[in-house]
Amino acid sequence: MMPEIFHAPRPPSRRRGAQGDPPMEQHKHTAAILGGGSFGTAMASILAENGHRTRLWVRDPETAAAINEDRENPRYLPGQSLPEGVHATESLDEVLEDADLVFVAVPSSAFVEVLRQARPKVAEGTLVVSCTKGIHEDGFLLMSQLLKREWDHTRIGVLSGPNLAREIVERKFTGTVIASPDQALCQTVQKALSCEYFRVYDNPDIYGVELGGALKNIYAVASGMAAAIGIGENSRSFMLTRALAEMSRFAVELGANPLTFLGLSGVGDLIATCSSSLSRNYRMGHALGSGRDLDQALEELGQTAEGLNTIRLVATRAEQLNVYMPLATALYEIIYQDKPLDTMIARLMSGEHKHDVEFSFHGGTA
Ligand SMILES: NC(=O)C1=CN([C@@H]2O[C@H](COP(=O)(O)OP(=O)(O)OC[C@H]3O[C@@H](n4cnc5c(N)ncnc54)[C@H](O)[C@@H]3O)[C@@H](O)[C@H]2O)C=CC1
Ligand SMILES: O=C(CO)COP(=O)(O)O
Numbered sequence: 001m002m003p004e005i006f007h008a009p010r011p012p013s014r015r016r017g018a019q020g021d022p023p024m025e026q027h028k029h030t031a032a033i034l035g036g037g038s039f040g041t042a043m044a045s046i047l048a049e050n051g052h053r054t055r056l057w058v059r060d061p062e063t064a065a066a067i068n069e070d071r072e073n074p075r076y077l078p079g080q081s082l083p084e085g086v087h088a089t090e091s092l093d094e095v096l097e098d099a100d101l102v103f104v105a106v107p108s109s110a111f112v113e114v115l116r117q118a119r120p121k122v123a124e125g126t127l128v129v130s131c132t133k134g135i136h137e138d139g140f141l142l143m144s145q146l147l148k149r150e151w152d153h154t155r156i157g158v159l160s161g162p163n164l165a166r167e168i169v170e171r172k173f174t175g176t177v178i179a180s181p182d183q184a185l186c187q188t189v190q191k192a193l194s195c196e197y198f199r200v201y202d203n204p205d206i207y208g209v210e211l212g213g214a215l216k217n218i219y220a221v222a223s224g225m226a227a228a229i230g231i232g233e234n235s236r237s238f239m240l241t242r243a244l245a246e247m248s249r250f251a252v253e254l255g256a257n258p259l260t261f262l263g264l265s266g267v268g269d270l271i272a273t274c275s276s277s278l279s280r281n282y283r284m285g286h287a288l289g290s291g292r293d294l295d296q297a298l299e300e301l302g303q304t305a306e307g308l309n310t311i312r313l314v315a316t317r318a319e320q321l322n323v324y325m326p327l328a329t330a331l332y333e334i335i336y337q338d339k340p341l342d343t344m345i346a347r348l349m350s351g352e353h354k355h356d357v358e359f360s361f362h363g364g365t366a
Contacts (some may be wrong), residue, residue: 005155008171010196015084028052032099034114036063036088036302037167038076039131040105043193045169047103048085055086064088076303079170094119101129101192103159104143107304108134111143115150127185128154129178133145133213134306135313141357142210151335153203157185160213161264162272164279171197172331173232177265179209201264209255212266213257215251216273217281217307218314218328222344225334229341240274240328242348245357246325250314263324281307312336320333326351 017300029052033040036058066074066249067088071081076320089095094104096118104302106114111132122128127153130143141149147156168174178189178200186202191202219240226239246269249259260266273279277286284305287297298305313334318325330347333339 007173010171020197023263027191029101030098031055031101031103031192031271032095032116033103033211034058034095034107035105036067036073037105040075040103041073041082041167042168043103043105043131045082046193046195046198050082050192054080054086054193055095057092058090060087061261064090077166077169080166082169085118092121093119093176099126100218101127101132103129105131108132108136108143108306111136111146111311112150115146122151122154124153126154126158127188129157129189131159133160133217135310137215137309137313140313142207142214144206144210152240155182155185156180157182157189158210159189160198160269162268164276166278168198173197175199175201175264175268177263179206181206181267182206203263203265204215205257205260207254208260211251211254212247212261213254214306214310215247215249216270218271218311218331219247219270220279220281221285221307222327222331225289225341225344226281228286228289238349240270241329244270245354246327249327250318250323253321259363275281280305284308294335308335324352
């Protein structure tokens with residue numbers, strides 16, 4: 001049993017069959033979570049513990065039954081007991097009925113399809129939060145941009161940060177960011193999600209926060225790969241620091257604020273995802289670095305690893321924009337062009353000499 005100092009105590013509501021008292025002061029929402037994988041389940045867990053009416057949309061009836069009856073999501077979070085208040089269903093109508101707060105937590109590859117399916121059931125002015133950390137193939141669009149296009153009748157925010165799903169359901173102390181230019185939305189989401197183990201910061205730079213979450217997946221793959229080939233701590237710190245430099249450089253070129261990358265959704269998420277085998281992107285990189293091919297690695301993982309697609313899209317975009325991204329470029333070459341693993345080291349150790357730190361709000365460098 002872990003010492004309680006590292007996580008908040010488990011409330012009575014987590015014990016099977018027992019009812020917990022929700023915190024008294026919060027406004028109670030009717031929350032819908034679209035996507036019953038690891039992260040959707042983690043969000044549902046917090047919302048239900050905070051006393052909100054919480055419905056989780058899952059695709060198959062077996063998962064819904066396991067969540068409702070056994071209080072467990074056996075495929076994505078095995079062994080973790082979920083609060084009584086999480087109600088799972090495969091009916092989109094039921095999940096979205098009267099919902100005033102909607103979280104979208106499906107992989108980026110399914111995002112548009114799910115938005116189109118759900119659109120007629122989402123009321124005007126609903127607060128919608130994307131939890132998805134990916135980039136859409138078509139037009140290099142981020143999820144908030146897809147939401148704006150597909151659900152123009154809603155108010156939009158993005159949640160991103162060092163938020164490994166398993167640690168959230170284990171109630172380990174966690175910080176995150178709600179990003180939106182809509183300050184009232186940020187405040188509402190802060191109140192809805194905050195609890196003794198989950199602290200929510202706000203940031204108006206929705207684009208920067210969202211890009212941080214998507215881009216760090218590239219470096220989590222790189223970090224897993226590097227661990228598999230046995231790089232040392234000097235090399236790992238070197239790689240992560242240069243990763244932060246290149247992701248900020250790229251994001252600033254696209255219009256994000258470089259300071260956002262010093263926050264939880266930038267450096268925070270980079271550290272968490274690049275150092276933990278709980279990260280699916282890290283595990284994917286580790287499998288590739290251990291000699292698996294892409295298909296074998298994907299099959300073994302059995303869950304979403306957004307980084308693979310992001311590497312392809314970002315390497316192509318960086319080339320078009322002439323942004324120097326040696327790590328992303330090397331990963332693209334290794335994964336999609338069959339170049340050897342040491343391409344990553346070779347790219348990092350050669351090429352343009354850069355300043356250690358470059359910051360400019362106007363010149364597009366960081
Ligand atoms: N797991 C984590 O620790 C975190 C994940 N995220 C992000 O959340 C997003 C979702 O990731 P996870 O929940 O981890 O993925 P996952 O692989 O654990 O689960 C994906 C879920 O989406 C559902 N899904 C897939 N395609 C669908 C479709 N066409 N229609 C309806 N449902 C569909 C699956 O059935 C599954 O329930 C990703 O973009 C990820 O980067 C963000 C923060 C933390
Ligand atoms: O984004 C995450 C943690 O913040 C989860 O990362 P993975 O998708 O690599 O598991």
